[in-house]
Amino acid sequence: MPSLDDLKKRITSVKSTQKITKAMKMVATAKLRKAQENAEKGRPYSERMNNIILNLSGGVSDKENSSKLLVGTGKDDTHLCVVLTADRGLCGGFNTNIIKKAKSHFEDLKKKGKNLKIITVGMKGYDQLKRNYSNLIIEKITFKESKNINYFDADKVGKIVLEKFEKEEFDVCHIFYNQFKNVMTQIPQKQQIIPLQKEENADTQEKDNLNYEFEPDEDEILNNLLPKNISTQIFKAMLENSASEQGSRMTAMDNATRNAGELVDKLSIEYNRSRQAAITKELIEIISGAESL
Amino acid sequence: MSEEFKVEIVNPEKSFFSSENVTEVIVPAFEGEMGILKDHISIISFLKPGIIKIFSKNVEEKFYVDDGIVEFKDNNLSVLTSSIFNLKDFDKSVIDKNLSDAEKSLENPDLDDQKKFLIEQKIESLRSISTS
Numbered sequence: 001m002p003s004l005d006d007l008k009k010r011i012t013s014v015k016s017t018q019k020i021t022k023a024m025k026m027v028a029t030a031k032l033r034k035a036q037e038n039a040e041k042g043r044p045y046s047e048r049m050n051n052i053i054l055n056l057s058g059g060v061s062d063k064e065n066s067s068k069l070l071v072g073t074g075k076d077d078t079h080l081c082v083v084l085t086a087d088r089g090l091c092g093g094f095n096t097n098i099i100k101k102a103k104s105h106f107e108d109l110k111k112k113g114k115n116l117k118i119i120t121v122g123m124k125g126y127d128q129l130k131r132n133y134s135n136l137i138i139e140k141i142t143f144k145e146s147k148n149i150n151y152f153d154a155d156k157v158g159k160i161v162l163e164k165f166e167k168e169e170f171d172v173c174h175i176f177y178n179q180f181k182n183v184m185t186q187i188p189q190k191q192q193i194i195p196l197q198k199e200e201n202a203d204t205q206e207k208d209n210l211n212y213e214f215e216p217d218e219d220e221i222l223n224n225l226l227p228k229n230i231s232t233q234i235f236k237a238m239l240e241n242s243a244s245e246q247g248s249r250m251t252a253m254d255n256a257t258r259n260a261g262e263l264v265d266k267l268s269i270e271y272n273r274s275r276q277a278a279i280t281k282e283l284i285e286i287i288s289g290a291e292s293l
Numbered sequence: 294m295s296e297e298f299k300v301e302i303v304n305p306e307k308s309f310f311s312s313e314n315v316t317e318v319i320v321p322a323f324e325g326e327m328g329i330l331k332d333h334i335s336i337i338s339f340l341k342p343g344i345i346k347i348f349s350k351n352v353e354e355k356f357y358v359d360d361g362i363v364e365f366k367d368n369n370l371s372v373l374t375s376s377i378f379n380l381k382d383f384d385k386s387v388i389d390k391n392l393s394d395a396e397k398s399l400e401n402p403d404l405d406d407q408k409k410f411l412i413e414q415k416i417e418s419l420r421s422i423s424t425s
Contacts, residue, residue, distance in 0.1 A: 038306065041306060041308065044301075045304065045373055048373055052364055055337070213335060215337075221339055225362060231375075235305050
């Protein structure tokens, strides 16, 4: 049975933890709103970019000579995986979910006998992956210094990926990130960016294509556009990720605050009981002492 | 019939500019400046560094872009660009910095012709802005 003092200390310590988690929740809520706004503002760009590329790629006449970014290198041997995670912890299952998704993909590739290369973006992803895959991580990038997600950072990652692609260091590239659905749910995503995957509704797009005029021609526009699309997709993933991170942290901290509250309640009851027990004991001692006189 | 159409300029971070009633837009397309009026044929093209001019009834807006793609369809003009500045708040020091950066990158010997052309275009249009 812990003494009264011990209980008191525990209660204070849980209370101060609760204060911290509460503050973190508030901060996450404020940041979430901003991140969500940013993610929504960023959507039109990537959607339009996608649309244009779909329109264009439907109309490419010469499949063999078109950009490798679109059709692939023709091989499927070396896979590059870009794992986007947060730089900070304490955000519930956010990082773990991405890592889990990525790891299952890694194992899949291993079974199929493919080569694997990993780029991690964000500290936490690197921390979790270096244990098992440290020899496969070819690059780790973090944007801890930059406060807001900006396109410049995404472009840096995109350029690294492109550079490696041009040197033929890999054939297929996937990115892993969390898609923001709502505050409670974030869905870990695997998206193939090289070669570009066409979506199912390509049929309807191709019809539109007939009405377009291109200047210069399709192939040239496409070659100019595809490298940009890589950065755009990564940027989109980063935006979704940051909204997800804040959402996830908010829920996690909300839970933590509630749990701390419950713990405080339980501990206070225990504290009061033992205080009352001590008083009763003292009373009994006094009374029995008086009786014996 | 009105002669107005919609234009939207989007950069990766947000929708930068949008207007419902513009009468003419001039964009620095890769193969030369291109003016777009209402009911232009659907077109996709990409941009070289230069100035986008947007005319509506009373106002005229000017933007500097580094690169981008234009798409015109059903009287909707969308411009996707990663670097855009409104000329009104384009600071002299920013221009000079961009200019010197561009001049420096021109010295790089392994540039291919297209990149060189683009950088030269950039320098030219930046110069014209800073002198005007």
